[in-house]
Amino acid sequence: MKSSEEDILIEFKDFGFKYTAQSEPTLYNINLSIRRGEKILICGPSGCGKSTLAHCINGLIPASYSGEATGELILDGKSFRDLDIFKLSKFVGTVLQDSDGQFIGLTVGEDIAFALENDNVSLKDMKERVLETSAMTGIRSSLLSHAPHQLSGGQKQRVALAGVMVDDVNVLLFDEPLANLDPATGKKTIDLIDKIQKKTGTTVIIIEHRLEDVLYRDVDRVVLMNEGRIISDSTPQALLCSDLLKKYGIREPLYITALKYAGVELSEDMKPQRIDRLVLSEQMKKKVVNWFESVPHAPEKKKEKVILQAKGIQFSYESEGPKVLDGVDFELREGEMMSIVGKNGAGKSTFSKLICGFEKPQKGVFTLNGRDLSEMSIKERADHIGYVMQNPNQMISKPLIREEVSLGLVLKSSLTREEIDRKVDEILKICGLYPFRNWPVSALSYGQKKRVTIASILATDPEIIILDEPTAGQDFRHYTEIMEFLKELNSRGIIIVLITHDMHLMLEYCSRAAIFSDGGIIADKSCEEVLTDRELVDRASLKETSLSELSRICGIPDDSDFIRRFILTDREVRK
């Protein structure tokens, strides 16, 4: 049935697209057909055109972004030229990346009903359909009167999904659904999408570059894009066996990389898509064990002296409100690069704001090199501790890169113009921004903007830099770029603290992780130990890595050692 011609819902024929504001097309010669009931993953590095492709399907092109299209795109039997965003909204339901930003209604019920309101559905029918849809997506009816912002990350995803499913759409389109979710919630989301698809038979298109996380549940096809073209369109098995992912800067599932390092030849009959179905022969397992034993141990690091210390920190936003943090003890040691992890709302960002003095604790003390931080103003603290916000747009206040980076120096120090210029040049060189020094900030990519914000923090020579989700929404190449840069800064002696959801990041770059949960630190140990402790993983809404599972399959008892050796090898290879 799947192959019958009539069942093609979406068909691109030699389709191309160029934004009015750009000189080069974003999409070239796209030929792609999507059949009814299929589940497709579209992946590719940032800027490969996958979002543009999505905008063509849901009608945001041309409704919000104008440009020139060539070729043909048939949606539900009609040419895209005869359709508009409103007609398409009945056909495709889009769940956007930022579930917080896309809530329109003040209550969950109102938000789910939004599409119906716009369709003039009567109040009675509307209430019924909201109830039906929320039951299907697993939202309790008692939640309908809550504000969407009060919900947990997973519930928010359900509400966002219900808001588009209420319209009986034929296609569900997910635009980077995992970008802002903690690992466990991301896993649940993929599971939810899978269940909904099986129940309703809806066609599902997922746009995402976090391949391993999406492949946690089956997909029919993976479309790989690069520079506006479709590179491959195949089953996930075939794609994983090829070396296309590596070539185009998409991170392979970790167990696949590990198997490749171990010299295991991948083939489709090993069912490499999901680790829980992976078929490994005894010989292959042997290869993995041999590889494990052949790579060197990571050296144990000795403990350095404490630079920053927090004792008994207690904090709540309103004087009688719930405690966001309750009795937190924490230490930062010389020269380390560590991460703060935990589920959304566990108090990670609040804690870092307290360190920087943006908020004041009700109880407890912070000391820096033995000196009480509460005596210092925000400005004074900033000379020692820099804070980089998640969204670079929230930090950049000058139109030119040079001006932005020198802002802190001009405002604070008594340096002369020449000294400032020299210092700024030096920082720009360290950050790899020197060639762009006179560019406007707006011409930079997200990753480059991030560098600008880091550069402007570096200008004041802090000993510690705290970064909130430095790689959120970044593809593998940008991720590597940003992280290698931070590693480099770390090797110059700056303490780096990363607040993150990204387990790969934590494993690869940090020696230690502090896990926040329910207002306190529930564990503070090496990243491998954290991720191999199943109970901890559950409590903190983290995710075990597939490497642990692989080491179990191969009968290697110490999975944290396996992870450590893998990371070491991987970093060597990637260099």
Added chain:
Amino acid sequence: MTNIFNYIERKSPIHSLTGATKLLCLLIWSLAAMTTFDTRLLAVMPVFAVILFIVSKIRLKDVKIMFWFSFVFMLLNNILIFLFSPEHGTTIYGTRTVLFPIFWRYIVTKEQLFYQLNVVLKYLATIPIVILFVSTTDPSEFASSLNRIGVSYKIAYSVSLALRYIPDIQREYHDISMAQQARGLEMASGKQKLIKRLKNAADMLFPLIVSSMDRIEIIASAMELRGFGKNKKRTWYSARPFRSADYLSIAFCVILAAVSVYLHIVNGSRYYNPFI
């Protein structure tokens, strides 16, 4: 964080009135208070307003900023009236009872005092009701009620979205200003020159504007993708049927307005004149 212009959720009879009722009542009530200068009616209305406030369970400290602001405005208004037309009362009431002179043309008369008392009463009659409306009507109900009285739903919705994002933007402003202060940007210190302070404020606003634009783009896409703006009309999930309390409230306000008109006819003018 103190609410400046915001919905405060409580369970009260006022909260459970429909948005449209509250908007209609607000309009009729203000009309009644605006048109009349009858001191007797104007004296009764603030009493009603205070009672409504108590019923609504909104406490004074919830809305003190708004009250404070209106009080300053009222004071300013009165000073200006006296400065520009110290004899306004005497022209209205036709008599001139001098109490004491201040200097030059500024002579305090009973009539002027009485007139300005009326102005104060007008404020006292309307301000609490406006504040009450704002703090007991949630933004989406506000939008639906604007729409019900004939305002285009697109305009109604944008007003309500703007109201809703005020707390978010306040929070974001706080974060941004902290991050900028950490870089040495100073706000509101008396030591700096005005121009420098304005420049610093601009440096802080720039990122706020950029990130607000991002936010607007996302919400606009989300709305369009779900069919906002497709039809001339739309329905409202938060709409509630009118109940007897709604009809009673409207009737009460209509009676107030009728009294105001009746007094206008009886007095032969907008003013109640105790001086004849």
